[in-house]
Amino acid sequence: xEGAEPRTFASVLRAQQSMVFSIAYHFLRDRPAAEEVAxxxxxxxxxxxxxxxxxxxxxxxxxxxxxxxxxxxxxxxKSQAAVALDDAPAPSVDGQPQDHFLNRRLQSLIASLPExxxxxxxxxxxxxxxxxxxxxxxxxxxxxxxxHLQRSLAMLREKIDRSMGDVR
Amino acid sequence: MMDxxxxxxxxxxxxxxxxxxxxxxxxxxxxxxxxxxxxxxRMWWASAVAAILIVAxxxxxxxxxxxxxxxxAAGRDAKARLEVALRITSVKLQKISQKVEGI
Amino acid sequence: MKFAMPVLLGxxxxxxxxxxxxxxxxxxxxxxxxxxxxxxxGALIQLASRFLSDKDPDEAHVKRLVGGLKGIYVKSFxxxxxxxxxxxxxxxxxxxxxxxxxxxxxGASSKKKGENSxxxxxxxxxxxTGLAIIVTDPKELTIVSIVxxxxxxxxxxxxxxxxxPKIDFETKxxxxxxxxxx
Numbered sequence: 232x233e234g235a236e237p238r239t240f241a242s243v244l245r246a247q248q249s250m251v252f253s254i255a256y257h258f259l260r261d262r263p264a265a266e267e268v269a270x271x272x273x274x275x276x277x278x279x280x281x282x283x284x285x286x287x288x289x290x291x292x293x294x295x296x297x298x299x300x301x302x303x304x305x306x307x308x309k310s311q312a313a314v315a316l317d318d319a320p321a322p323s324v325d326g327q328p329q330d331h332f333l334n335r336r337l338q339s340l341i342a343s344l345p346e347x348x349x350x351x352x353x354x355x356x357x358x359x360x361x362x363x364x365x366x367x368x369x370x371x372x373x374x375x376x377x378x379h380l381q382r383s384l385a386m387l388r389e390k391i392d393r394s395m396g397d398v399r
Numbered sequence: 400m401m402d403x404x405x406x407x408x409x410x411x412x413x414x415x416x417x418x419x420x421x422x423x424x425x426x427x428x429x430x431x432x433x434x435x436x437x438x439x440x441r442m443w444w445a446s447a448v449a450a451i452l453i454v455a456x457x458x459x460x461x462x463x464x465x466x467x468x469x470x471x472a473a474g475r476d477a478k479a480r481l482e483v484a485l486r487i488t489s490v491k492l493q494k495i496s497q498k499v500e501g502i
Numbered sequence: 503m504k505f506a507m508p509v510l511l512g513x514x515x516x517x518x519x520x521x522x523x524x525x526x527x528x529x530x531x532x533x534x535x536x537x538x539x540x541x542x543x544g545a546l547i548q549l550a551s552r553f554l555s556d557k558d559p560d561e562a563h564v565k566r567l568v569g570g571l572k573g574i575y576v577k578s579f580x581x582x583x584x585x586x587x588x589x590x591x592x593x594x595x596x597x598x599x600x601x602x603x604x605x606x607x608x609g610a611s612s613k614k615k616g617e618n619s620x621x622x623x624x625x626x627x628x629x630x631t632g633l634a635i636i637v638t639d640p641k642e643l644t645i646v647s648i649v650x651x652x653x654x655x656x657x658x659x660x661x662x663x664x665x666x667p668k669i670d671f672e673t674k675x676x677x678x679x680x681x682x683x684x
Contacts, residue, residue, distance in 0.1 A: 257412050334411040338411050436668060436669075444578075448536070474553040478554060480550070481568065487540075490669065
């Protein structure tokens with residue numbers, strides 16, 4: 232976006248709403264709650280919109296604040312955002328191509344992780360962030376991020392293997 | 400390099416769109432908040448003065464208790480005063496910026 | 503808007519000349535409907551900083567901003583009626599700000615509204631070491647003095663954080679952008 236039209240709040244909202252909403256949705260597995268969190272993130276952005284000098288800084292900030300707001304939301308509401316594996320609700324069909332059942336299963340498994348490992352996984356595999364970036368966004372040591380990734384992947388593989396057979 | 404399982408995770412965590420009205424809701428809420436902030440400037444000053452008086456009164460009370468309690472109260476008081484000073488200064492500089500920008 | 507720092511060449515560094523709030527301002531308190539009087543020296547600023555959280559991004563930012571300051575002094579009076587103070591009340595202050603190390607970087611006034619706003623910066627060896635603001639209108643007088651290294655835009659941009667209002671305004675360019683976005 233360098234050299235493009237000067238950014239406005241409305242244009243950033245349009246460009247980034249999917250990213251912010253998706254982080255919240257995959258974390259909370261609750262569409263209305265995800266929209267509530269996403270709106271809160273953008274209202275925070277609106278208050279300090281003039282501070283951002285680069286698109287990269289703005290994107291990083293959005294991911295960081297979205298992560299924090301999701302975790303805060305769960306803690307405040309004291310609600311079980313994570314669901315038991317066997318009770319995973321059927322999400323709405325979004326017209327995903329193949330491996331639709333596997334995708335849903337993986338989404339449920341990720342939603343069953345504890346809060347911080349769950350967000351680490353979302354930032355890694357939804358947003359393609361490197362462990363160092365995730366560490367900075369979530370204010371935790373890089374080694375902790377890597378540990379979360381390693382353990383979560385191992386757990387997910389094992390559970391997928393057990394429930395569905397070898398998918399690798 | 401990601402293995403097949405990790406690629407499957409990426410596919411599972413694909414981007415989703417919020418509802419069609421999300422954008423309009425956020426823009427509306429942002430405008431309302433901005434309007435509320437403008438309207439509350441005087442109220443902020445009055446409550447800041449009240450907060451300083453309350454904190455100052457609290458400091459006097461704490462002074463009798465203990466050295467630590469006294470210092471804690473003084474610190475909170477100083478923090479409140481700092482916030483008031485920064486608030487007034489920031490608002491004034493924002494308004495001066497407006498005038499210079501020719502709004 | 504950028505607050506340009508004036509470049510002063512050939513100025514020998516002098517001993518710190520912190521401005522003093524004129525004593526005559528105190529008598530205005532009796533006439534004012536609202537008064538804010540904040541006096542924080544370096545020690546009090548450090549004490550306040552200890553109560554700013556490192557975990558809260560806004561408070562951590564303010565902590566860094568005020569870390570090197572030696573004093574923050576604010577006097578603000580609001581009056582119900584016009585004519586409760588005169589320009590001579592601030593003349594003693596303006597005289598201090600005519601000292602060599604001080605420079606007025608912004609002056610904005612409206613004769614129609616009777617408003618006047620001035621921003622002064624003190625610089626020594628190319629570094630900002632003081633900031634002063636005088637804002638007058640028919641029913642308000644505000645004076646701010648900050649001793650230490652601070653940029654005006656850093657405080658201005660606190661708007662929207664820590665409960666500090668952000669004065670929302672649209673430049674002509676923003677208005678045009680909004681029209682273009684429709």
